[in-house]
């Protein structure tokens with residue numbers, strides 16, 4: 200069985216809907232906004248969407264540290280805790296999210312001289 204995801208938010212999709220039954224995120228089409236078409240998770244686009252999602256997880260964790268003063272461990276635990284909601288395996292994505300997290304910390308944070 201092929202797994203499908205929403206190309207906009209990366210959540211798993213079943214029967215052309217998000218798992219909670221709401222339509223997939225809107226995208227701009229020829230006739231205005233319409234629900235996105237699900238993409239196979241193992242397709243090129245699906246892999247890209249997943250990659251972007253993990254990158255966003257890392258960015259969220261970095262912002263938590265930089266803005267809210269969370270500890271690095273807590274911030275990572277928090278975003279990794281949402282992995283199952285996206286049909287992701289926490290252990291599998293942890294190193295990727297961690298990489299994105301470190302890049303963001305370097306990019307945003309260390310400007311103010313830590």
Ligand SMILES: [Zn+2]
Pocket residue numbers: 205206207208209210217223224
């Ligand atoms: Zn969506």
